[in-house]
Amino acid sequence: MERRFAARLGANECLYGPSPHAVQAMADAAADAWMYGDPTCHDLRHAIATHHGVTPDCIVVGEGIDGLQGYLVRLFVAQGDAVVTSDGAYPTFNYHAVGYGGTLHKVAYTDDHEDPDALLTKAAETGAKLIYFANPDNPMGTWHDAKTVQRMIDALPDGATLVLDEAYIDTAPPDIAPAIDTTNRQVIRMRTFSKAYGLAGLRVGYAIGHPDVIRGFEKVRNHFGMGRIQQAGALAALQDQTYLRAATDRNATDRAALGELLAAHGLKPLASATNFVAADTGQNADYAKRLVAALGAQGVFVRMPGVAPLNRCIRVSVPDEAARDVLERALPRALRTL
């Protein structure tokens, strides 16, 4: 991924970059990097809590959602415990679940959406400790409305905890996130600065949950894992909601333009609530794979879902204008080679 592509559209990064205030805060913190960061992430945690209208003991900050999912699985999953997810959903969650000895049970997507009812049914059947559910979803970009998610929460089997991955919530319509309820021990929500905030390379995520659940992380997390620059950058980004709004507005506009571009070349873009668009090639996985490779040969880095039937699609991060120009030239050339 370090290879310099003409258009880097495979990792769902935010091409607009982070708030200039965040860049400045990180540069300032660099000079102070001889000092350990605050192991409690006090300022950042408190700011996040205020942002969401919860108390600071409902927040844990960690090394990206990836890092937090590792801790969560360690806390909840013992050897042989059942864990439920969707077939084709976030592989890093599966990596942790299997790594800690969990038994993965996967349900299929329904019409390119994660399927709450199927997840609940499978969780009840298997006595699952964790249910992974992303809203909006990666890699398809689809979503469920808040009512549906709340119904899922209300129907959680006893003993199951819902890992509600909201990495892409900031680019989604405002009505898809149910109200945050930190009295519910069965729900832990995960957010990140990697997507809309434009800080993928900083590695800062956080979880929101019941204080007792959040307290559990203190028993397993790398207490000095969040460095000074990370905390400073994330805090400044959070405090610049004006920039975030501008970035998400721009994302919505550019996402629509991306959809039009893909459609103009015969692909079928799925409606997306994220900073990427999954586009149906109308062909099979082999074709999609060849298209990904052909785009790569044209200098455009994109990816595709890993399992059928999702893998008939390619997944393209929302380009800014410059990257869209690159894609616009590359796509017809790539398609002609197939």
Place this chain on the structure above:
Amino acid sequence: MERRFAARLGANECLYGPSPHAVQAMADAAADAWMYGDPTCHDLRHAIATHHGVTPDCIVVGEGIDGLQGYLVRLFVAQGDAVVTSDGAYPTFNYHAVGYGGTLHKVAYTDDHEDPDALLTKAAETGAKLIYFANPDNPMGTWHDAKTVQRMIDALPDGATLVLDEAYIDTAPPDIAPAIDTTNRQVIRMRTFSKAYGLAGLRVGYAIGHPDVIRGFEKVRNHFGMGRIQQAGALAALQDQTYLRAATDRNATDRAALGELLAAHGLKPLASATNFVAADTGQNADYAKRLVAALGAQGVFVRMPGVAPLNRCIRVSVPDEAARDVLERALPRALRTL
């Protein structure tokens, strides 16, 4: 720790700060923080390998030695497995060992030094999976020469792996590190950018070991855990060995001056190979504790060892000239209050 002390001498940070090239590299990388860092840490890993004259597959980079020790314990220690360390040595290692279900066996320091023979004997007795040994040691600052460490390596019981924590090796005499031998599967060495390199707040450490052992980390580590700024800062710091030498020379000078200052006020500084000095108060733990508090009240942050008999000492990071002036004024005042 975020409270601003007049002299911050409790966390063994490097008050000289990192190389200006590292500061610049971090500031530059901040603008690129919208992109994920390289999950393989290719450039940094290769530079570290070259630096030590080993192949890159002998190196894993992680979220500080703390993070790497967590991964290592997870790889080596199952429920009930014996783990051996010294009573009073690095508590974060113990945190991980106990956290993963290991049974900790502790041996005493001998004359304020970790005791290789006692560690080996206890490891053989208990069938230990891991032996933790720091050279130089924290919190006492003492060390063993390379011959002694090599004898310890040669005498490791079958089935035991030595975690050789060399966080403070850069400030030590050059002859205390045995030659790196990556053909030995029983030794894993840990190094950090937090101490002599002056990047405690960046969270970058690495382990050196047999390729098969290093490969194990790929099964458990947070693959995107090392952010862009972290990799850039550590790489630039590593590449500025001139600055490192100047910093370690300065540390040696300032360490001697610190010893003299402490001795002038009736404390007995232990010889140190680190960026801190442990000083015997000549009194008991209660006295040392009150001295730490009294120094804190004077604006000087120091710490002390946690267990007897080490806890008759206080531990003071090497101050630069400005911090030494603060300490020089504070110490007699603090002592008078006791």
